Amino acid sequence: EDQVTQSPEALRLQEGESSSLNCSYTVSGLRGLFWYRQDPGKGPEFLFTLYSAGEEKEKERLKATLTKKESFLHITAPKPEDSATYLCAVRGTQGGSEKLVFGKGTKLTVNP
Amino acid sequence: GAVVSQHPSWVICKSGTSVKIECRSLDFQATTMFWYRQFPKQSLMLMATSNEGSKATYEQGVEKDKFLINHASLTLSTLTVTSAHPEDSSFYICSARRGALDEQFFGPGTRLTVL
Numbered sequence: 001e002d003q004v005t006q007s008p009e010a011l012r013l014q015e016g017e018s019s020s021l022n023c024s025y026t027v028s029g030l031r032g033l034f035w036y037r038q039d040p041g042k043g044p045e046f047l048f049t050l051y052s053a054g055e056e057k058e059k060e061r062l063k064a065t066l067t068k069k070e071s072f073l074h075i076t077a078p079k080p081e082d083s084a085t086y087l088c089a090v091r092g093t094q095g096g097s098e099k100l101v102f103g104k105g106t107k108l109t110v111n112p
Numbered sequence: 113g114a115v116v117s118q119h120p121s122w123v124i125c126k127s128g129t130s131v132k133i134e135c136r137s138l139d140f141q142a143t144t145m146f147w148y149r150q151f152p153k154q155s156l157m158l159m160a161t162s163n164e165g166s167k168a169t170y171e172q173g174v175e176k177d178k179f180l181i182n183h184a185s186l187t188l189s190t191l192t193v194t195s196a197h198p199e200d201s202s203f204y205i206c207s208a209r210r211g212a213l214d215e216q217f218f219g220p221g222t223r224l225t226v227l
Contacts, residue, residue, distance in 0.1 A: 031214055032214045032215075034215075034216065036218070041203075041221070041223070042220055042221060043116075043118075043205045043207075043218035043219050043220045043221040044156070044205075044218045045218070046113075046114075046215065046216070046217050046218070049213065049214070049215055087155065087156075091214060091216075098144055098146075098161050098169075098209075099146065099158055099161060100146075100158075100216060102155050102156050103155070104154075104155045105155055
């Protein structure tokens with residue numbers, strides 16, 4: 001069974017204080033690892049998809065990396081508007097699975 | 113970017129009535145759409161997967177007769193909550209999968225409150 005574990009559950013940073021969020025996964029054949037940002041009362045906003053170990057993607061202050069066991073979301077010099085819950089999900093190849101398996105998320109708070 | 117819309121964004125209804133929620137992919141064709149519900153401070157719970165022109169596949173524990181899903185076209189899926197009760201109050205979010213890259217995009221969600 002595919003599983004995703006995110007850590008920490010919550011993270012408080014000062015503005016400008018860089019850090020990383022972790023997403024550990026087990027999957028029988030990775031089709032893709034997804035990162036989303038979710039603000040309260042809204043649907044998840046797509047950030048990145050990573051497909052193979054060693055792949056990296058960047059968007060503004062965010063950089064996602066992928067190994068065979070985990071993914072990191074690095075946040076460089078965060079701003080208060082980066083405060084949100086960050087969700088990680090995987091889609092595997094087992095049984096022609098269509099669905100994403102989500103972690104419980106990391107709630108990030110960036111203080112000014 | 114890919115845009116998924118939902119309508120309505122919020123709805124309040126009386127117990128026993130039915131509510132329909134629409135999900136549209138605005139700038140791409142979605143062969144597969146998904147419906148989730150989310151309780152406060154919890155992660156997304158997949159309810160069902162729907163493919164255009166075929167019956168939806170429901171997750172274990174989700175009542176097919178209560179949550180009717182229709183995926184009539186490559187850009188539209190609907191979720192109907194039949195005979196809604198207060199325990200059906202939740203945040204419902206749809207999602208659409210785009211193309212060969214397997215990317216999946218979410219709508220803004222619909223807040224359902226059943227009185």
